[in-house]
Amino acid sequence: MPDLPTPKxxxxxxxxxxxxxxxxxxxxxxxxxxxxxxxxxxxxFALGIREARAAEDGLARGAGRRASRxxxxxxxxxxxxxxxxAWEARGQGHKLDPDLRLWLNSDKAxxxxxxxxxxxxxxxxxxxxxxxxxxxxWLAEVEALPLHAVVRRQGLDPTAAVEELNQVRGLFxxxxxxxxxxxxxxxxxxxxxxxLDAVTRSPAADTPPDLSRHxxxxxECAEAAACLRLHGGGxxxxxxxxxxxxxxxxxxxxxxxxxxxxxxxxxxxDDEGTxxxxxxxxxxxxxxxxxxxxxxxxxxxxxxxxxxxxxxxGGGENVAQGNPADSTPVAGPGxxxxxxxxxxxxxxxxxxPSASPSGTPSATGGAAAGKPDPEPQGTxxxxxxxxxxxxxxxxxxxxxxxxxxxxxxxxxxxxTTAVTLDTWRVAWSFRDxxxxxxxxxxxxxxxxxxxxxxAADYNRSVSxxxxxxxxxxxxxxxxxxxxxxxxxxxxxxxxx
Numbered sequence: 001m002p003d004l005p006t007p008k009x010x011x012x013x014x015x016x017x018x019x020x021x022x023x024x025x026x027x028x029x030x031x032x033x034x035x036x037x038x039x040x041x042x043x044x045f046a047l048g049i050r051e052a053r054a055a056e057d058g059l060a061r062g063a064g065r066r067a068s069r070x071x072x073x074x075x076x077x078x079x080x081x082x083x084x085x086a087w088e089a090r091g092q093g094h095k096l097d098p099d100l101r102l103w104l105n106s107d108k109a110x111x112x113x114x115x116x117x118x119x120x121x122x123x124x125x126x127x128x129x130x131x132x133x134x135x136x137x138w139l140a141e142v143e144a145l146p147l148h149a150v151v152r153r154q155g156l157d158p159t160a161a162v163e164e165l166n167q168v169r170g171l172f173x174x175x176x177x178x179x180x181x182x183x184x185x186x187x188x189x190x191x192x193x194x195x196l197d198a199v200t201r202s203p204a205a206d207t208p209p210d211l212s213r214h215x216x217x218x219x220e221c222a223e224a225a226a227c228l229r230l231h232g233g234g235x236x237x238x239x240x241x242x243x244x245x246x247x248x249x250x251x252x253x254x255x256x257x258x259x260x261x262x263x264x265x266x267x268x269x270d271d272e273g274t275x276x277x278x279x280x281x282x283x284x285x286x287x288x289x290x291x292x293x294x295x296x297x298x299x300x301x302x303x304x305x306x307x308x309x310x311x312x313x314g315g316g317e318n319v320a321q322g323n324p325a326d327s328t329p330v331a332g333p334g335x336x337x338x339x340x341x342x343x344x345x346x347x348x349x350x351x352x353p354s355a356s357p358s359g360t361p362s363a364t365g366g367a368a369a370g371k372p373d374p375e376p377q378g379t380x381x382x383x384x385x386x387x388x389x390x391x392x393x394x395x396x397x398x399x400x401x402x403x404x405x406x407x408x409x410x411x412x413x414x415x416t417t418a419v420t421l422d423t424w425r426v427a428w429s430f431r432d433x434x435x436x437x438x439x440x441x442x443x444x445x446x447x448x449x450x451x452x453x454x455a456a457d458y459n460r461s462v463s464x465x466x467x468x469x470x471x472x473x474x475x476x477x478x479x480x481x482x483x484x485x486x487x488x489x490x491x492x493x494x495x496x
Contacts, residue, residue, distance in 0.1 A: 018153075020045070022143065023076045025254050029097070029247045030084050036095040040083055048079035070127060071135035073143065074243050081112070081245060103246040112245050117183055121224050122242025125176035133168045140165055141236045142252060144259040169230050176227035188214065189221055196221065200228035253440045261458060397426075397486045397493050402471070408437070409480060412471040413453070415488055421462040425489050426470075427452040431481040434474050442470035451483075 020041070027041035028034070055069045069075060084096055085104050093101050103109050111119055126134050132154065139150045151161045177197055192214055199205045215222045226238035240248035396416040403410045415426055426442075430449045442453040453470055462468050486493035 019073050019076055021258065022073050022255065023048075023080060025258070026077050026080050026244065026247065026251050029250055029254070030080060030100050031095055032097055033095070040080060040087070040095070044080040044083040045076060047083055048076040051075065051079065069131065070243070071131050071138055073135075074126065074138055077244050077251070078112075085109070100246055109245065120242040120245075121176050121179050121183070121220075121227050122238050124179040125172050125227060126239065126243060128175040128179070129168075129171060133171060136165060137168050137172055138239065142239050142255060144236075144256040146259075169235070173228055173230055176224065180224040180228075183220065183224075185220065189218060192221060196225055197228065200225055200230075203231040250438065250440075257441070257458070395488050395491075395493060397488070399482060401482075404480060407477065408473060408475050409434075410471065410473050412469060414467055414469045416465070416467045417462055417488065418465060420464045421460075421468075421489070423460045423489075424455045424462060424468055425452060426468075426486065428483040428486045430483050432476060432479040434476045434480065434483075437473045437475055439470060439472040444472070 023045055024037065024041045027044065028037040031037040031040050052069070052072075052075065070078065084100060087093060087096060088101055088104050096104075112123065116124065126137070129137070136150060136154055136156070139145050139153065140147060145153075147161050147165065148158065150156070150165075151158050156164060180196075181193060192211055195208070195211055199207050199211065215225055223238070223242060226234050227242065229235075236252055237249060240252040242248075244251060395418065398414045398416075400412045400414070401409060402412060413426060415424070417424075428451055430451065433449070436444055436446050436451055439453065441459060442456055445452045445454075453472075455468070459468060
């Protein structure tokens with residue numbers, strides 16, 4: 001007969017129930033299959049529990065009082081990354097996403113475990129905050145929880161929640177500014193510190209051309225800019241990319257989608273009002289194209305996003321024909337959570353199908369891992385015959401170029417169908433060699449110039465006269481013409 005749970009065990013079981021969905025979602029991005037995802041999530045959770053216990057014991061003994069730790073969810077997500085690195089080191093890398101393996105063996109991964117002053121600004125800034133403040137910021141910005149749900153979870157005063165969240169954002173900015181000043185930097189970077197602080201404080205401030213050029217070539221200063229600029233919608237991406245690292249943007253979109261599945265898109269919040277709804281939806285940065293510079297794939301895009309009035313988009317460290325940045329919730333409503341893992345062992349089980357973001361250029365690609373690839377979207381408007389696998393009906397395709405920068409762009413595709421669909425597949429061709437880096441609300445495959453977007457599990461069904469929408473990030477060179485030859489479920493879309 002198993003031992004009855006102690007108070008500490010009960011607390012950890014509650015923590016497991018609260019955080020398992022987030023841990024499994026990121027583990028799913030990092031692995032090549034659902035069984036591996038569950039195993040990675042369980043081992044990482046056990047590691048995170050041990051780290052949390054060690055930190056609490058150290059504080060209880062009066063040691064390391066100045067050494068703060070990350071709040072629960074980001075602590076566990078970094079444990080996923082650490083466990084994945086351990087798998088790679090001991091010969092279990094075949095269970096991981098191929099692009100993650102490349103990232104783990106790169107200088108980019110080394111930053112997250114190297115000397116403290118070389119680590120990303122967002123990671124250092126979040127660590128320097130009091131844990132309740134850091135948790136409030138993470139839940140509202142990255143996990144995309146409505147403010148009323150964060151209030152209940154954190155035990156806050158509902159009447160002061162909006163003001164408190166704004167104060168916490170300000171504290172995070174102050175910590176990031178201090179950490180930026182402490183970062184070893186060359187004379188050129190040092191000369192821009194005060195100007196960068198001033199420009200990012202005001203949404204109306206113009207970014208001088210020389211600063212824009214500097215941000216286009218300096219990753220560290222671009223990261224600092226993303227953390228310091230609280231307006232513009234880029235804070236969630238700065239946090240996710242800076243704390244998690246590989247797959248941060250894909251995780252961010254997954255959490256936004258999971259929140260919508262649980263609560264419903266645009267759900268009103270009578271208690272908190274418009275300001276609280278805005279805070280609860282803060283993580284919708286990939287849709288709005290308001291990424292303010294946290295993306296490492298193109299530091300040029302970071303500089304563009306610093307220009308006043310710009311709605312810059314960005315992408316993770318992803319490349320076309322990698323694994324999907326699928327936003328499918330892994331453990332959605334009604335999922336049965338496994339029991340809490342012991343502190344020293346982990347047991348594998350099974351889960352929802354795995355999907356993974358592209359992290360770095362992959363020689364094998366996502367298809368080799370048995371997963372669909374992320375892909376871009378088309379850019380034009382047309383009317384065509386399309387429908388289910390047998391039926392043909394009129395459809396309208398609208399391509400929206402949300403944002404563009406010197407070597408990349410963000411776009412969305414919206415398709416309206418006159419007939420009911422139980423699944424869908426949208427395809428198109430690029431004219432100028434564009435390559436899809438990352439896609440959300442669909443999985444992607446690209447063969448040369450031809451791109452195919454396939455429905456995710458949660459948006460397969462479309463009612464008659466309804467619409468389906470998905471978005472993507474892609475790269476381009478020399479020219480970025482609109483795509484052409486759209487089809488829906490194999491039926492040609494014709495039009496101008």
